[in-house]
Amino acid sequence: EDQVTQSPEALRLQEGESSSLNCSYTVSGLRGLFWYRQDPGKGPEFLFTLYSAGEEKEKERLKATLTKKESFLHITAPKPEDSATYLCAVQAFSSNTGKLIFGQGTTLQVKP
Template identity: 90%
Template sequence: EDQVTQSPEALRLQEGESSSLNCSYTVSGLRGLFWYRQDPGKGPEFLFTLYSAGEEKEKERLKATLTKKESFLHITAPKPEDSATYLCAVMKSGGSNYKLTFGKGTLLTVNP
């Protein structure tokens, strides 16, 4: 069974304190790994898709990396507006071309 595990469940940082969120996955052939940001009471906002080990993508203070077993979302010098829940999802190859399996998310709080 496909599994996506995110850690930690919650992370509290001071403004400017860099850190990383982890997404480990068990899937029989990865077609893509997705990162989303979700603010309370809103729909998830698409951030990145990664397709192969070694790939990296950046957006402002966020950088996502991918290995064969996990992905990291690095947050450099975070600001309070980066506070949100970050969701990771995987799509496996050979299965439905559309189905994503989501992790339960990491709640990030950045204090000023």
């Protein structure tokens, strides 16, 4: 069964304190791994898609990396506005429909 597990569930950082979020996945052939950001009361907002091990993508203070078993979202010198829940999702080759299987998310709080 395809599965996604994120850790930690919650993370508190001081402004400027860099850290990483983990997404471990089990999937029968990875078509793509997606990272989304979700603010309270809003729907998830797309950040990155990674397709193969070794791939990296960056956007402002965020950098996503991918291995054969997990993905990391590195946050460098975070600011309070980076506070949100970060969701990881996988899409399997067995799915021709674009179905995403989500992890439970990591809630990040960045204090000034």
